[in-house]
Amino acid sequence: MGTFSIWHWLIVLLVVVLIFGTKKLKNMGSDLGAAVKGFKDGVKGGMDTADDAGGSPPQVTGTQKKADPNTVDVEAKTKS
Template identity: 70%
Template structure:
């Protein structure tokens, strides 16, 4: 009663294929694989070596040409 037989899983697989179709299942598998690969690449890029000191922001770096300095005002 607690475990399912191979016939149960074959019937479930057949119903899933009939509902979604093989093309959609293939696309889902491809998208899932790409997402996992992107996650692994992101985790790899996010690591830093223990020898490298943390970067300090200098005044020269703060004066970037693309940065806009604004003052936020609160609503009253």
């Protein structure tokens, strides 16, 4: 009684097909497949960008010239 036989599953499948129809079930299946594929691509793409961003931070050297003479370095200026 705890397990379903093949006849139970066939009756459930028949009821689902009668309610939704084969065309709608086909569309739902292809939509579900596209969603799963998009999710996998998103997860894979997220891992690729995380690996690239995990490198060392950019090095800032003191020899860089300022483009604008009005630019003030906030670490060098102190409040008086």
